[in-house]
Amino acid sequence: xxWLTPEAxxxxxxxxxxxxxxxxxxxxxxxxxxxxxxRWSFPGKQVLNGLVHLPLILPPVVTGYLLLLTFGRQGxxxxxLDQCCGIVFAFRWTGAALAAAVMAFPLMVRAxxxxxxxxxxxxxxxxxxxxxxxxxxxxxxxxxxxxxxxLTGAILAFAKAMGEFGATITFVSNIPGETQTLPSAIYAFLxxxxxxxxxxxxxxxxxxxxxxxxxASEVLAARMARRLSGT
Amino acid sequence: xxxxxxxxxxxxxxxxxxAFTAPDGVTALFGRSGSGKTSVVNxxxxxxxxxxxxxxxxxxxxxxxxxxxxxxxxRRRIGYVFQEARLFPHLSVRxxxxxxxxxxxxxxxxxxxxxxxxxxxxxxxxxxxxxTLSGGERQRVSIGRAILSRxxxxxxxxxxxxxxxxxxxxxxxxxxxxxxxxxxxxxxxSHSVSEVARLATTVIVLDEGRVLRAGAAEDVLSDPxxxxxxxxxxxxxxxxxxxxxxxxxxxxxxxxxxxxxxxPRVAAAVGAEIRVRIEAQDVTLSLTRPEGISALNILPCEIxxxxxxxxxxxxxxxxxxxxxxxxxxxxxxxxxxxxARGTACHAVIKTVSVAPEDIGRRG
Numbered sequence: 001x002x003w004l005t006p007e008a009x010x011x012x013x014x015x016x017x018x019x020x021x022x023x024x025x026x027x028x029x030x031x032x033x034x035x036x037x038x039r040w041s042f043p044g045k046q047v048l049n050g051l052v053h054l055p056l057i058l059p060p061v062v063t064g065y066l067l068l069l070t071f072g073r074q075g076x077x078x079x080x081l082d083q084c085c086g087i088v089f090a091f092r093w094t095g096a097a098l099a100a101a102v103m104a105f106p107l108m109v110r111a112x113x114x115x116x117x118x119x120x121x122x123x124x125x126x127x128x129x130x131x132x133x134x135x136x137x138x139x140x141x142x143x144x145x146x147x148x149x150x151l152t153g154a155i156l157a158f159a160k161a162m163g164e165f166g167a168t169i170t171f172v173s174n175i176p177g178e179t180q181t182l183p184s185a186i187y188a189f190l191x192x193x194x195x196x197x198x199x200x201x202x203x204x205x206x207x208x209x210x211x212x213x214x215x216a217s218e219v220l221a222a223r224m225a226r227r228l229s230g231t
Numbered sequence: 232x233x234x235x236x237x238x239x240x241x242x243x244x245x246x247x248x249x250a251f252t253a254p255d256g257v258t259a260l261f262g263r264s265g266s267g268k269t270s271v272v273n274x275x276x277x278x279x280x281x282x283x284x285x286x287x288x289x290x291x292x293x294x295x296x297x298x299x300x301x302x303x304x305x306r307r308r309i310g311y312v313f314q315e316a317r318l319f320p321h322l323s324v325r326x327x328x329x330x331x332x333x334x335x336x337x338x339x340x341x342x343x344x345x346x347x348x349x350x351x352x353x354x355x356x357x358x359x360x361x362x363t364l365s366g367g368e369r370q371r372v373s374i375g376r377a378i379l380s381r382x383x384x385x386x387x388x389x390x391x392x393x394x395x396x397x398x399x400x401x402x403x404x405x406x407x408x409x410x411x412x413x414x415x416x417x418x419x420x421s422h423s424v425s426e427v428a429r430l431a432t433t434v435i436v437l438d439e440g441r442v443l444r445a446g447a448a449e450d451v452l453s454d455p456x457x458x459x460x461x462x463x464x465x466x467x468x469x470x471x472x473x474x475x476x477x478x479x480x481x482x483x484x485x486x487x488x489x490x491x492x493x494x495p496r497v498a499a500a501v502g503a504e505i506r507v508r509i510e511a512q513d514v515t516l517s518l519t520r521p522e523g524i525s526a527l528n529i530l531p532c533e534i535x536x537x538x539x540x541x542x543x544x545x546x547x548x549x550x551x552x553x554x555x556x557x558x559x560x561x562x563x564x565x566x567x568x569x570x571a572r573g574t575a576c577h578a579v580i581k582t583v584s585v586a587p588e589d590i591g592r593r594g
Binding site for chain 2: 120122123125126127128129130131132133134136137140141144145227228
């Protein structure tokens, strides 16, 4: 792999790892929150909706700084996690994953929520009259029908995580090999004389990953839709 | 008593306040759209949580707001056949049929899978997906799915309303079989008089969220008062009879409690008890026994009630043997003939005026 310098290569690998981790770990929570927003009525629903969407509207730097305040070693949550379980986010790749997950969360929830709202509640009622509890209704009726939506949400979140820059660099800085993701690396190479060549190569990698993710999701979604409609 | 219902619920712009008991057999909730039929059924199924009330099915309370009792829909063991089938699109017909059965696997006795598949003619459909089925096939699967969940009560909310005439005629015999063979009480919502007349043993007429009339199907359907609430056009009475002979000229001869009558060929064996709905507007009255007339069916009757409606028509209620008939004639005729309660007369019914969908097996 001498097409890319080792430093640039590690940024690509790190970005993939950060984005995959962020997507997979936040997915169950994303499905849960989307389901709550789509189907339940409870006090504070609008507050939850606002919180979920906040990272979409706030400047990424603000989100990153809030993460640092909360999840940094001195922060209330970060300090607790460090002492009780030895989990540290600040200036680690896990922090980059957390930042990516938070920034991608609104996109993920939105896609899944739309697909849940498209499921006819009448089917869920029918399942209930046939003896299925709420959990069973979700597992056997709702979940199989929203798989394409979940996939779309996951791909969107992955793509967003691959491109996350502002919150990441604010929260975990730009440490090569630890927190230097693809966008941070492109930014860093552009700051040094003669770095444009590597930066352009990274841009190409970035475009290729995004396109591949998009194509894969199209193919999978079409296959799932065919299976669901049963034709 | 298989079902007791007493519910009150306030919707925006509509108040529901009904109480009735339904015996075994088919009980029809009958009324115009917007009369509250579906809300009652939803309250029984647990899809509507009433402001106040009590629902008891086969001795077990499902809702009792007085006792703060609320049983979730999935714990009620009530089969629900919806108007639009509501099959699960991602499952095959077989998987749809077995869905409720799996949750009811510890529920004791129930109809066998193969038996239900036979009863509803589902064998050729088992491996197919709902998207490839016709409307009538979907509804048959949905009925099978409900029966197989071992319900203690079946709810059917206008199961035929979304189907065209031909599909309806295809499903009705299956519904009669379910009624006669599955042994599950059925609460059947409909606004079609002919469906109710064919299937129901008990009829409850709803109007604007209240019970207007309740009783045996024959009585309620021939009651001019409930007839009015059903819309005067569809009024008719149900008479019962036993098939005597299938004649070679395409007619079936029936003996009723008062006379022999002839119908277009009925698809049932000699000796079978059937129900025939005769529309009030197809009945002509005569004070003397008419001679030299083409109509084949002449039933001796006695007038038990005359009801004046708006417009030029009157609805005459007649007793013929043990059966009740309704005749819709003009007020002018009634006055000219001097009809009154107790007048003896003859009801004349043309054989060809009896529609095939108005003839059904007796449950």
